[in-house]
Amino acid sequence: MSEQPILSVRDLKVDFGSHRKPFHAVRGVSFDVFRGETFGLVGESGSGKTTIGRAIIRIYEAAGGEILFRGQRISGRISKDLDREVTRKIQMIFQDPMASLNERAKVDYIVAEGLYNTDRRLTQEQRRQKVEQALLDVGLLPEFASRFPHEFSGGQRQRIGIARALIMQPEFIVADEPISALDVSIRAQVLNLMAELQKERGLTYLFISHDLSVMRFICDRIAVIHKGLLMELADTETLFRHPLHPYTQALLSAVPMPSPDLRQDEPPVLYDESMHDYSVHLPVWCEIEPGHFVRGSEPELEAYRKIIAEG
Numbered sequence: 001m002s003e004q005p006i007l008s009v010r011d012l013k014v015d016f017g018s019h020r021k022p023f024h025a026v027r028g029v030s031f032d033v034f035r036g037e038t039f040g041l042v043g044e045s046g047s048g049k050t051t052i053g054r055a056i057i058r059i060y061e062a063a064g065g066e067i068l069f070r071g072q073r074i075s076g077r078i079s080k081d082l083d084r085e086v087t088r089k090i091q092m093i094f095q096d097p098m099a100s101l102n103e104r105a106k107v108d109y110i111v112a113e114g115l116y117n118t119d120r121r122l123t124q125e126q127r128r129q130k131v132e133q134a135l136l137d138v139g140l141l142p143e144f145a146s147r148f149p150h151e152f153s154g155g156q157r158q159r160i161g162i163a164r165a166l167i168m169q170p171e172f173i174v175a176d177e178p179i180s181a182l183d184v185s186i187r188a189q190v191l192n193l194m195a196e197l198q199k200e201r202g203l204t205y206l207f208i209s210h211d212l213s214v215m216r217f218i219c220d221r222i223a224v225i226h227k228g229l230l231m232e233l234a235d236t237e238t239l240f241r242h243p244l245h246p247y248t249q250a251l252l253s254a255v256p257m258p259s260p261d262l263r264q265d266e267p268p269v270l271y272d273e274s275m276h277d278y279s280v281h282l283p284v285w286c287e288i289e290p291g292h293f294v295r296g297s298e299p300e301l302e303a304y305r306k307i308i309a310e311g
Contacts, residue, residue, distance in 0.1 A: 005032035006070060006172055006204050007056065013064035014051050014228075025051045027228040028065065030285065033172075038198065038205040040219035040236070042212055042251070048228040049208045050095075053174040056206065057092050058083070069172070088118055091165035095177040097157035101149040107160055108145035111135065114168045134163040138193060155186035159193070166197065176208045191218055212255050216240060221291075224248045230285065233293040244294045244304045247271045276300070 014026040026048045033039040041049045054060045056067055058074065067075040074086050091114075094100035101110055111131045115122055122130070132142035138159040149157055158178060165173055175194065179187040195218065197203060209215055215222050216236055223233040224247065232245040243249045250271035276283070281297035288294050288304050296304065 004035065005068075006035040007033040007206070008068040009052070009056070009065070010068070011065035012052065012055060012062055012067065012075075014048070014055050014060055015063040022063075025228055026055070029225070029228070029230050030065075031223055031230065031233060033204060033206060035171075035204055036198075036202055037220040038207050038218055040207045040209065040215040040222040041225060042209055042215050042222055043225035044210060046227075047225045049225050050176055051228075052225075053092065053176050053206060053208050056174055057090055058086065084118055087114070088168050089170050090172045090174065091168055091170040092174040092176060093158075093161050093165055093178045096181050097154055097161050098149070098181075100161055101157060103149055105148075106145065107131075107135075107147055107149070110149070110160060111145070111164045111167055114164065118168070130167055131163075134167040135160075137166055137197070138163045153186075154182050155189060158182060158186075158190055162190075162193070162197075166201075170203070172204045172206070174206045174208070177210070178207075179214065180209070180211070187214070194218070212240075212251060224251065229295065230293070231295050235291060238292055242308070244288065244292075244307065245296070246275060 009029055009031050012026055012029045013024065015022040015024055017023045029048075029052060031039070041052060043049045051060060055062050055075070062075040065075070066073050069086060069090065072082065074082065078086075108128065108131050111134055112127050115127055115130065128145075131145055135142055135144060140156065140159055140163065144152075149160065152160065158181075162178075178194070179190050182190060191214070194205070198205065207215065207219055212222075219236050221234065222236050222239050224231045224239075224245065226247050232239065232243065232248045239248065240252065243252055246269070250269045253269035276297070278297055281299060283295050283297050283300075285293060285295050286301055288301060289308055294301070294304055
C-alpha cells in the first residue's frame with residue numbers, strides 16, 4: 001500500500017433540498033484512501049455513505065470542502081479534460097445489479113458504453129475485443145455479449161456491472177454495497193472476484209456497506225459514519241478489537257455470530273446520542289493514536305486515551 005493517498009476527501013459537505021431549507025446529508029467528512037487498499041465506509045441506511053461515493057464520481061455536487069484525486073481537485077467546476085480523465089480513472093459498481101443495467105440494451109453495448117463516450121477512436125472490432133476480454137476477466141463467456149440483462153442471474157448481472165467498470169481500466173472503484181442484493185451463496189464469489197482483480201490490476205476500492213462482517217473480510221481500514229459525520233476510523237482489526245466510539249460499539253454488537261451461545265450473556269449495545277454532553281466542549285475529529293481517529297469532546301477523548309493506555 002502506497003504512502004501517498006490516491007484520493008483525499010477534505011471537510012466534504014453535501015446538501016439536498018432548497019437553499020432556504022437544506023438537508024445536510026454529509027457534514028464535514030475528511031479521510032484519505034491510499035493506492036492499492038480497500039477502504040471501507042460503513043453505516044446505517046441514510047447515514048450518507050452512498051452520498052459520499054456519488055460525490056466522488058461527481059453525480060452529486062459538493063456544497064463545501066473538496067475532493068482530491070491524485071493531488072488534483074475534482075470537486076466543483078473542473079476542465080473538460082480533467083472531467084474526462086476522472087470518468088476514465090474512477091468507476092462505480094452500483095448496489096442493484098438489475099436497476100443499474102439498461103434492460104433494453106444488450107450486454108455488449110452496456111459494457112462498452114463508457115468507451116463510446118471517452119474513446120471514439122476505437123473501431124467496432126477493437127471495442128468488441130475489449131468487451132469480450134472484460135467479460136472473460138469477470139468469469140463470463142464472450143457469447144454472453146449478445147444477450148439482454150434479464151437473461152442472467154443476479155450474480156451474473158453484478159459481474160456485468162463489474163466488467164463495465166473494468167473496461168475503462170480505472171485506478172479507483174467506488175463499490176456501493178455491491179453484494180447486498182445478491183444471494184448469500186453468490187456473495188463470496190463476487191468478493192473473491194473483486195479481491196483477485198485488485199491484486200492483478202492494482203486497483204483501489206472505496207467499499208461502501210452496512211455489513212461489518214463483510215467489511216472485516218475485504219477492507220484494510222474502515223470508517224464508521226452516522227448521520228453524515230464520521231464517528232471513528234481505524235485499521236480493520238483495531239476497529240473490531242478496540243472500538244472506542246459508542247456508535248461503533250453498537251454497530252459491532254449487532255453483527256450476527258455463528259453460535260448464539262457466544263453472546264448469550266451479553267446484552268446488545270444501544271446507541272443514544274443523548275449520552276454525549278456537547279454543551280460545553282464541542283466534538284472534534286481527532287487522531288487518538290497513530291492511524292486511529294475518533295470523534296468526541298475533550299473529556300471523551302481523554303477517556304479514550306485512558307482506554308488505549310490501559311490496553
